[in-house]
Amino acid sequence: MMENHTPQQPVQAQESDTSAANISLHDIIRMVIDNWYWFALSVVFCLCIAYYYLASTPKVYSRTATILVKDSRKGGDVELQAFSDLAGFQSRRNVDNEVYILQSRRLMEEVVKRLNLTTNYTVRERLRTRALYTQSPIDVQFVDNNDKLSCSMEITPLEGDKIRLTRFDDEFITKQESKQVLTASYGDTIATPVGRIVVNKTLYMDDEKYLDEPIHIGKSSLAAATSAYRAAVKCDVVSKDASIVTISMNNSVPKRAEDVINTLITAYNDDAIEDKRQISIRTAEFIQARLEVIGRELGDVDRSIEDIKKDNNMIDISSEAARTVTESSRYKAEGLSLDNQINVAEFIRTYLTDSANAGMLIPVLATLDNTAVSTQIDKYNTVVLRRDKLAENSTDNSPVIQELDNVLSSLRHSILASLDSHISALEIQRKALREEEEQANRRISTMPSQEKVILGITRQQKIKEELFLYLLNKQEETQLNYAIAESNSRTIDMAYGSAAPVAPRSMIILCMALIAGLAIPFGLLFLIGMLDTTIRGRKDIEDNLSVPFLGDIPTFEGETKNGIVVRETGRDPLSEAFRILRSNMTFMNVSSGKTVQSVHFTSSDPHAGKTFVAMNLAMTLAMAGKRVVLVDLDLRRHALSSQLGQGNNKRGITGYLAGTITDINELIYNPGIHKNLDVILAGIQPPNPTEMLLSEKLDQLIAELRTRYDYIFLDSTPAMSVADAVITDRLSDLCLYIVREGVLDRRQLPDIERLYREKKLHNMSIVLNGTRTHRHGYGYGYGYGYGYGYGYGYDDKKDDSYRKRIMLFLRKMARKIRR
Template identity: 45%
Template sequence: MQTNKSTVNKDEQGINLVDLLLYLASKWKWFLLSVLICGGIAWYRYASAPLIFFRSATVIIKDPSNKTSTAGLDRYDNFINKVNVANEILQFRSKKLMREVVSRVHADVSYSKKDGLRTDELYTQSPVTVSFPDATPEQQLAFTVTPKDEQTVVLSDFAGQEREEEYTAGLNDTLSLKNGRIVVTPTNFYGKNWYKVPIRVQKRSLEAMVAYYQGSMGIRQEEEEASILTLSLKDLSAARAEDMLNMLITVYNEEAIKDKNQIAVNTANFINERLIIIGEELGDVESDLESFKRDNQVVDISSSASMYMSETQKYGADAMELETQLRLAEYIKDYLTDPRKETDLIPANTGISDMNIESQITLYNTIKLKRDRLIDDSSDSNPVVEELNNSLRAMKQSIIRAVDNMVVSINVKRNDAQHRERRAQSRVASIPAKERQMLSIERQQKIKESLYLFLLNRREENALSQAMADNNARVIDGAEGSDAPISPSRNRILLLGVLVGIALPGIAFLTVLFMDTRVRGRKDIEKAVSVPFLGEIPLDKEAAKRNKGKKETLAVHEQGDDIVSEAFRILRTNMTFMAKKGKAMQVITFTSFNPGAGKTFISHNLALSLVYARKRVILVDLDIRKGTLSRHFGKHVNGVTNYLSDPTVRADDIIRHMEHFDIIPSGTVAPNPAELLMDDRLDELMDELRTRYDYIIADNVPVGLVADAAIANRIADLTIFVVRAGRLDRRQLPDIEQLYENKQLKNMALVLNGVAPHRRGYGYGYGYGYGNGYGYGKKKK
């Protein structure tokens, strides 16, 4: 027995490495199974994985620092051929370059055959080549070509078709399908060895293959300041990898020369085009200057301005004079048409330029004066006066018509004078604009002439630079490499499979171990509580399987050297250390937190162990609600409840004599179990049993669920609290500690029941050593 008062006050120690190793070693069957499965998967992956080859090539990027200079032309060479290594690396990786390489090598069409579990790439060793005249770069096709004889092949297994179809086609013939036309051409390898050998043909998307090779290609600059690059490529075919690298360098140099020449050619074309345009523009500017002077009749801008000013003044004076005449004519007309001045004389000599009107006005006034004199000498009815009145009226109408005609004539003349004045003014106003236009034309003439001369010089310089364009890259080492594949690596894959096979169950078991909050072993209890620990009862799985569905609870044998028997012997021994001085320890009660902890099993087998130690033992079933212990020994009518409820019942009336020990069953189920257990007859019964037996083992109810356990605990000399491994949560252990510290149960001690064999002992994997073939007693046969 061991108390844990000092243990719980110390720093808790975690599970050590040896414990973990022993715990994992107990699961060796799972590890072996996992290793076999993962190893098998790894072997299958190795056997089915395609072979990958590695090729590399070394090039030097040319620049003025590693080229022989040409006397007198270095400055042009440095400008045209100078390169940046980082930029060239990015160009090697460009999609445009790789797209051209894939198209030239036809790397988007692959030929493969099955070799066991592995698929081998044929590339140029394929007996046939397939072309797709109608296929677009992004179209994807996959089918199987099987050579049938010298002239025909069979096409089958088309990808994406629900119905399997086969086509027989002649070599070099065009086969029209719904996906387009297909032409199968034999190669030099075509022969009898390939008859009935399926060849898988796959046309992949051009962009997909470009992305694949971009990801498979590596470029390394040998030194930071060096311009030497190592190009590497991984591929399913070593020959194709070499062709891809060599073609990449070739296309790169072609593009470099093309770019440089294109720049120079474009520059030359641009200069020539601009010379033609500038020449035409220069001629046009000079023609514009000539046309401007001719159209505007301008030789000297200053003399033209003076002439236009004189015309403006002249036409302005004419317009003013005509405006005055118009005003006078309108005044005379208004006077003539005014009814109030019907009998008045018409003003004369008003300044009207029309002398005819003036003479008519004078004649009118003369006749009117004559009429007025006749009226004074006679009356208005005088025939002469009447005739004069008629003449005056006719003359007045004639004057009005003459004035109207004069107004119209003056308006025409005035508008013409104003128009001429405005035209003269506009010419004067246009002098600055014409002067500006003429200066602009002359300025354009000078600009065009300077630009024309500049382009002539640039044309000669561009012709010189075009002649000096050179490749960017020079091959140091062509594409080469080992014929052995770099992948898959058998040892690495198998080792990885074994490691995964070990890691998976290890991680799973450790995860379960560290996430499990249930009590699994003695160590879990000792770290959390200070309650005296009497022992642990191991779980005998074989016995549990044998007794499955039975009520058999006996696991202790008199001469047994099994671990369960030894565990009860240790429990029996440790109980003696719990006896208090001066007081015999006879009454032992069992309780727990939850049903199913194994109280009945332990009490039954402890009683049997004590009997084998030559002790008088009686079992008392104090679980008067369920009578779990009583059910293991058959049906009994009288028991504890009958004794407690009926004073006439004696102890001998309820004691049942069994093969090894006596028992007192729970009796008839009572409606008031708590009140019965509080009766003094329970104490009287225990006092009488103390005189007859060495040990009274009472199987009590779980504590906390009902009050029975706390009520009946007064009779106990030792209270054994049973904890079931794998069922009690470690978070409930502080509640057990509280029961112990508050002394709610008399002389409390712990027993751990149902411990897995590999967990027995202080730590994981540390056992008692009382197993078969090792310990006290003889080895079982």
């Protein structure tokens, strides 16, 4: 298709994915250099934030104390082993339990009460708030104070022993009440929206220092203050092999941290000693009370035994027990006999009531102890036997048989009635026997208790004598225990610490601010670059396309007239770029060996700037003495015609193709830009632009123009949008495919490569438009970001002005720093 290429040699398209994704260290360094002002601005901003944080954040100091817990597992109570049998020294301690006690809420609540930590006094010093711990010039007493009160206010000392109270706040008052301003004197009981208070001077009052200086008073509830300080104090065991505990606390006031730790140790020791002494006191009270009681009980033991024997009518508990057991056995045997008779009677009654046994003999049981019932049963059985003998020689309808049946029925009812009476009598007897048996059993069951009581009283008589002597000994031991009671710990070091604050760490924060100031713009720029899928420079074209690269046009920042930016004697980058493009175009010869005369301009999208490139390249050739004609073949948008202000001119190529204009000279229009540069306008927008471009008249027109001009530039539509560009490509010797940096998506490059390989555009070459030497992201030394639309326009004045203002501001700051 062509023999001569530009000096650049493109790589294969299949290698584009990996090469385009590579970012070298040079690219990163170039990104930082090109955007140094953003890095400088970000570093200054982050350092200012760090300085404000350091200036407004109170300095925090650390204080630590060390105590030795007397852990019984580790020999902590060796000096008290001589008294190990005493009640106060029986419990075993371990260091882990003592750590939990040190961190208990009860102890910290006691510390808060002793140091009055619920009320805080602070003043504002520049950006920082300073706490007036133990140095407050005033003392505020809350008359209506309770452990749940939480409020705040500001008190300003005035001249003449007057004070002004403002900015009241708690969770109940209204907004109007919080804005009240009260004036009072020292020592007055002041009724405020948060309750009644009394304000007094302290020894630290300095009229010159605190006059008209607002002092903020914050009153927190006891529970809130306890929780806050409990969370701030940390207790840790130094090692598993030792019982040494470190108590540490960080606070903005080192004196307050020391007081909290030391008071916590004191409260812990007092609590341990008080606990031991309470045991001794209670033990002594118990011993004294028991001595008095035992003295009286010794005389009551004999009377107790006598009273028990009288109440139970017994002389000797052993003989009484034998007699009661004999009676219980007899009652039990008689009851079993009655149970047997009742069971026999119930069996006979059940037998008679069963219809299946009608006319059958009744069993005669010897255990049935009732003569009347036995006589009736015998009579009944005799009648049954008689009836059975008569029934062998007669029928059931025989009068004799029927009479015997009536007799049997009458006897059966008599027997049942007798059985019921007999059973009732037996049950009454059995109930009486069981009551007697139960009484006997109750007497038996109480005898062990009675014997136990007697034995217990006898035993107490012996024990109380020994106990009395024992309690006398223990009373002396308890007094000794009370005298030698001591804490569970020994203080090794009271609270101490360095005068240097532990937070905020200035160097670390400044270094972090510096790193953040460098990382934020780097991350943003890198992210913007990674998210930017547009063409970022010439390297993207060369790495992804095998199409010949003809040249690149830098972006233009400024105003233009009729879209022309090149100057005949100009040495600016744009003029030089178009001259290079003009020179490179001479190397592009057609296969027939003829020089390039008809040049077709197209692109992928309507914002590539093909009209801008066509007009300025044509102007460059015109300045070189070549006659050039620009033909607007964009019959849809009329970009070239509109650029020249002739978008509605009817004398255009559509009129010629439609037959309304026959003379070619009527089409040629000189815009007055250069005598060697003519233009053929698009004309009226037709309803069928694609069919009109297929007309043979267009071929005839181009053939005629070839005889009149050295170069014919055909400004066409985007090749990816409509088919017009491919249709008009038949009229060209060279197709300049305009790609705009920062606009064309790199994902469209395979489509351009496909156009070239399938030879849909004649003698196709690439021109990169809108390249920049300064980028806001990483890349290859070229930029992105444009403000012009379809055509030639550039509008980066705002961005340039913004950067100039930033640079001016940075220069002023640098001058001030140098001063």
